[in-house]
Amino acid sequence: MRKDDVWDAETAKTYDTPGTGMFAPELLGPTVDRLAELAGSGRALEFAIGTGRVAIPLSERGVSVAGIEMSRAMIDQLRIKADASKIPVAMGDMATTSVPGRYALVYLVYNTISNLLTQDAQVECFRNAARHLDPGGRFVIELWVPELRKLPPTVEAVVWQSEPGYIGLDTYDVVSQHVVSHHIRFGNDRQATSVRSTHRYIWPAELDLMAQLAGFELENRSADWSGAPFTAESRSHVSTYRLPTGGKVTPERAGPEAAPSAPASV
Structure with a gap:
């Protein structure tokens, strides 16, 4: 099954469920609160921004948000709610696509890194996040624990x-x-x-090794966005990785010289 078969126009039109499911206030509220805290006064970049479930309320909190998204249909739904001047989006793969500028925060929510179906692509996703971050910047991933x-x-x-x-x-x-x-x-x-x-599932320890290969250090891992402790019984986790402050960009972090760049104006 190809990715564009899953994230097609039919899926995009039914993706938003205001007030319920992924859009329930008890789930979305803590997500946006935590991301706004981590972004501070800096800019945020969302990998796989989708229809703007998180990006739009985060932008409404005063955070400057941009995105990368591979599905034209999902971008079209986002554009009904927010135009490119408010939330610029580059169309492309989150493992390779670049957008202009540097960010304080890159985030990837709701298990989406598992849409990359090889370990190599998932490692490149970390490297792509590192390429977009300022020294000391953070990459946050929300992911389920394989059962x-x-x-x-x-x-x-x-x-x-x-x-x-x-x-x-x-x-x-x-x-x-x-x-x-x-x-x-x-x-x-x-x-x-x-x-x-x-999807390709990832164990937390494997995720940490991917982060190390891209130059990150694990800063925090909690069971949810509210900060509950992560335990052996946790079904998911929110992991925050940070680049060293003032660190030199290593070849591992830099990634391929020919990483494609896409305009952030879709």
Whole structure:
């Protein structure tokens, strides 16, 4: 399944659910609060900005926000709510696309780094974040913890949510570290709809090594945006990585000389 098959116009039009799901105030509020605190008086760059779920309220808090997004359909939905003068967006891949300037904060929320399906691409995402940051700048990632402890031998699927009208389950390929998320919705009749997407899962320790390869140091890891302690039972984490202050850009951080640049005016 190609990425543009998942993030197409149909998905983009139904992505926003104001007040519920990802857009619920109890989830979105702490996210924006924490990111605004980390950005301070500096600028923020969102990788995979989508329809602006986080970027728009963060901008309304007075933070200058730009974005990178690979889906034209998602950008089109964002443009209904905010024009390019408010939130400039470059169309491209978050692992390679560059935008002008330097930032105090780069952030990547709601498991989105897992949309990059190889370890190499995920490492390049860290390097791309480093290229955009000022010395001392931060890269923040929100990511789920793989639930392989729930998999008995020979079983490949985990039901992670079940409620009236909805079942969410993941099927794992532990060799490739790929997981396919299935979202099944149904009513009172016999019909159901299914949407699926493929991801590469990352263990927290592996994520930390990726960060080191790009010149980052782990500054903080919490279980959520409110700062709850991260434990062995946490199902997700918010990890904050920081570049050294006044540090020299290393070849690892610099990445390929020919990294493509895209205008931030879509």
